[in-house]
Structure formats: structure tokens, C-alpha cells
Amino acid sequence: MRVSYNRDPSLQEDRADIHYREDCDQIEIIRNFFSSLQSITGKKDNEVCVLQPGSIYYLEVVDRKLFAYQAGEVYQLDYSMKYFLDCFGADGFVQISKNTIVNLYRVKRVQTDLNMRLKLILDNDEMIVLNRTYKKNFLDALYHIQEVCHENHL
């Protein structure tokens, strides 16, 4: 396998493109390696598990502990909310209340009521409430993702 490193200070972000003819063990190792860079660890029943951030629907701080909610599983993370947002904010995670972060890619739709409470319906039909204080935060992140998606498509 030919490997080349190109240093370019003008790049917006570091990137690695893997060009391959067909799947093989080497490509699988590389794929696992890059996945591990993005993964986080969570605890459930005293077992430590590796989680992919994309599989998390939302996170909530309960009794000063951060919990990650997947479709049906809940894991405790050893991160603070701020640290998690710093690391994964660019991956679609946005704060929607004092103690909740949601994965925008897991939001199916938004509903509102007479009190203008915005309810986020997730892909697993679970509902969480978007605090009005964080509405701008949520909308900014959503429109930013829309722009990025649009640019990637061009």
C-alpha cells in the first residue's frame, strides 16, 4: 500500500482519504482505527462499552452524571457536558436545555403547542423538550448542518 502525507496549513481541517480497489483486511484495520478515534466509552452495569457518538440519541445530566441514551440502552459517561460538546459539537450534538444535549441527526421532527414549547421527536419516537432559552442555539446548529450538507453535495 502506498502511503503519502501532505502537510497543507491552508486546509480547513485535517483529513484522510483512503483510496482502495476492494475491501481487504488492511482496509478493515484502517476503518476500525478511524472508528476508534471517534468512539467513546460508557459504563453500564459496571461494564465498559465502546459507543459510536452517532448512535447516541441524546445525553442528559442526572445527579451530576452524564448519561447517553441510545435507542434502547442507557450508558453513563465519564465526561462533562462541556467536554462532550467541545469534542462532538461538530458531529451534530447541541445543547437544548441546562442539562440536555441532543444529536440533531436523531431528531425526526419538531412539534409545538400553544405555549410554544418546542418538542423534539426522536427517531425512536421518544420526545424531549427544547427549552426556549436554547432555541437559537438549536436553530443555529441545525442551519449550520444544512449548509455543510449542502456544500458537501455540491
Add this chain to the structure above:
Amino acid sequence: MKIIYKHNFFSTVCVIYTLLVLGKLVLEYIVQGAWGNYQSNLLVMFVLSTLAVFVLSQYYRFQKYPLLAVIVVQYLVLIGGVMLFTWISGFFEPLHEDGYRDMFLSFSIPYAIGVIVYYASMFHEVRRVNQVLKQIKEEKTEE
């Protein structure tokens, strides 16, 4: 040093216009001793605008309360202030027999229009957000 930008241009015009109008009222009262309906109406509008802006400026304090309750309580506080102001102004000059009703309508109708516009804009925004969410999901699926 540039002090007037695009974002504060209109508010600067409003401040200068208000100061000029209030200055004119005071000057007319001092120089000519003039104080009639025209001056009173302008002063009432200034007081009402100040009251409305003050109440709206406190909106951020009520983010945790249900919006409908906030709208109703804000309305009650404002209409109470308007009626109090009308009552006090009755000590200085005679009120028209429909004065209270006119003040009630003058305040309630714009407030109701403001609430309707706010609700409509929120529902419009929710529809737009849902379209964006759908679009993002479709593009993610294509990847």
C-alpha cells in the same frame, strides 16, 4: 471613529426623533404655554412605548414559564399600567367619556396583532425546521 453602523442606524434615527419631539413639546409649553390634546397624545404615546419596551425587555426572565401565561400576565400588567396612566392623567385634564374604552382598544388591538404575528412566525419556523430535518436525513441516507 465610526459610531453609526447599519445595525444601529434605525434605532439612532428613532432616538433623535424622540428627543426632538419631546424637546419641542417642552419648548412649546415653556415659551407659548401651549398644552393641548396634540401634546398630550404625543406624551401618552411616549409613555406607552416606554412601558411596552420595558415589559418586553423583561421577557428573558420568563423563559422558564409557559408562553401563554407569560403573554396573558404581560398583557394584564401592561393594560393595568395603561389604565393607571389614564386615571392619573384624569387629574390634570378632563377625560373623554370614552377615554378608558379608547385606551383599552388602542392598546389591546396592536397587542393582539403582535401575539398573532408571533404565533404565526413560530409555526412557520417549526415547518421550516421540519423541512431542514427531512432534508438532512435524506442527504445522510444518500451518503
